[in-house]
Amino acid sequence: MRAIRHDREDRALGRRLRRARPAPPASLLEALDAPAPRTGRQLGLAAALTAGLLVGVASVGGVGYAASSAARVVEAAKQVVTPAKDGRGIVVKGISSGGDQYRPGFGFGDPNHNHSGPPGLGGKNGEKTPPAQTRTAPGGKAVLVVTSIPVDEQAALYVSVIDSHGNQLLLTQVGSTIGGVVAGPQAKTIHYVVLVPRSIPLQVRVPANLLKPGETYRIRVIAVDADGNKSETMIPFAT
Amino acid sequence: MLRRDPLANPRPLIRRVYAYVAYRIGDGADAEDVTSATFERALRYRASFDPARGDPAAWLIGIARRCIAEHFAGRPAPADEPPELAAPGDLAGDAAARGDPARAVARLDERDRDLLALRYGADLSARSIAVTLGLRTNAVEVALHRALRRLRADLEDGRKETGGAAGSEKWRHSDRERGLLHEGNSA
Numbered sequence: 161m162r163a164i165r166h167d168r169e170d171r172a173l174g175r176r177l178r179r180a181r182p183a184p185p186a187s188l189l190e191a192l193d194a195p196a197p198r199t200g201r202q203l204g205l206a207a208a209l210t211a212g213l214l215v216g217v218a219s220v221g222g223v224g225y226a227a228s229s230a231a232r233v234v235e236a237a238k239q240v241v242t243p244a245k246d247g248r249g250i251v252v253k254g255i256s257s258g259g260d261q262y263r264p265g266f267g268f269g270d271p272n273h274n275h276s277g278p279p280g281l282g283g284k285n286g287e288k289t290p291p292a293q294t295r296t297a298p299g300g301k302a303v304l305v306v307t308s309i310p311v312d313e314q315a316a317l318y319v320s321v322i323d324s325h326g327n328q329l330l331l332t333q334v335g336s337t338i339g340g341v342v343a344g345p346q347a348k349t350i351h352y353v354v355l356v357p358r359s360i361p362l363q364v365r366v367p368a369n370l371l372k373p374g375e376t377y378r379i380r381v382i383a384v385d386a387d388g389n390k391s392e393t394m395i396p397f398a399t
Numbered sequence: 400m401l402r403r404d405p406l407a408n409p410r411p412l413i414r415r416v417y418a419y420v421a422y423r424i425g426d427g428a429d430a431e432d433v434t435s436a437t438f439e440r441a442l443r444y445r446a447s448f449d450p451a452r453g454d455p456a457a458w459l460i461g462i463a464r465r466c467i468a469e470h471f472a473g474r475p476a477p478a479d480e481p482p483e484l485a486a487p488g489d490l491a492g493d494a495a496a497r498g499d500p501a502r503a504v505a506r507l508d509e510r511d512r513d514l515l516a517l518r519y520g521a522d523l524s525a526r527s528i529a530v531t532l533g534l535r536t537n538a539v540e541v542a543l544h545r546a547l548r549r550l551r552a553d554l555e556d557g558r559k560e561t562g563g564a565a566g567s568e569k570w571r572h573s574d575r576e577r578g579l580l581h582e583g584n585s586a
Binding site: 178 | 409413417418421422426430431434435438504519520522544547548550551
């Protein structure tokens with residue numbers, strides 16, 4: 161008898177729970193019940209997967225690496241056919257992997273590296289870094305800061321933009337150029353390895369909302385060579 | 400090619416999934432988010448639905464359970480306790496809320512809440528619940544009966560305690576203590 165009574169009470173409470181159960185708002189029902197053609201969704205999924213793959217490759221620098229590799233090949237070819245401007249004896253016997261690196265003044269992996277001291281950022285013939293020019297990027301959401309900097313030996317460059325208080329600004333790598341194309345997510349420091357000493361073109365893309373009109377900012381370039389020697393230069397610019 | 404589209408008639412399924420999720424985590428924005436995530440995932444993987452392994456509702460509830468787990472796993476642990484505010488003095492409103500079984504479910508422990516949500520929110524049979532939870536049907540029926548008994552006791556306690564000022568005070572205190580676990584989840 162007791163079991164029957166409990167069973168009856170359970171069923172009554174169950175009915176109350178069903179009646180009281182929360183109902184989804186109409187907006188949710190409408191949103192989830194919207195028809196979606198399967199083919200379109202499959203295409204969308206393929207596009208999303210492709211985009212995800214590209215983002216994944218770009219996030220580890222794959223796109224930038226491929227582009228910079230291509231640029232290096234072009235530069236290496238130029239070294240073979242173009243005499244050095246400073247007149248030093250350069251003998252390149254052929255194009256091989258790393259062929260552009262094995263000459264005096266090239267540090268990474270070169271036992272004959274003869275550059276002493278930190279990387280020179282002023283140019284061999286005393287040329288100076290040109291003042292940085294700014295212009296608004298298409299769309300108006302970013303400012304492009306353009307200049308160039310001579311680097312006289314192989315070095316890893318660390319480029320950042322700092323404000324008057326010494327704070328680093330977030331930089332957009334996509335659309336920035338340091339010697340070659342760089343890629344990756346927004347970062348406060350952009351890293352680029354210079355394998356061929358030359359005047360490195362710089363174009364740094366800064367989100368416009370981070371820059372206050374009339375204020376002076378500086379591009380900070382730190383160069384570290386294969387021996388760990390470090391040099392630093394500041395290139396001011398105003399908005 | 401789909402053998403059978405599990406989302407051919409989505410509205411009743413949306414209601415069942417939402418009710419299940421709301422019984423688990425509380426009615427409101429969180430429940431809407433989890434329901435949306437469930438259907439978004441179901442759309443992506445609907446080709447994997449196998450009618451031999453259960454009906455579409457059970458399949459969706461399986462997805463919803465994972466979405467709920469991820470919803471809470473992704474939340475950072477609160478750095479400090481939320482301030483404990485004084486309960487409002489609306490005794491009539493409190494008493495009415497106390498008698499609401501949907502609110503009483505939120506005061507049960509996680510396992511009871513899950514069982515009742517599966518049975519009376521998602522409207523799954525004891526057999527489907529057993530498959531979902533990896534239990535025997537008989538064990539599910541017993542567990543459901545015990546959960547209902549605890550729910551009934553909670554509702555009866557509430558009726559008794561809201562009968563007097565001292566009891567009301569005691570109830571409000573204990574409910575606030577237990578209610579901290581569901582902060583922000585209930586409407």
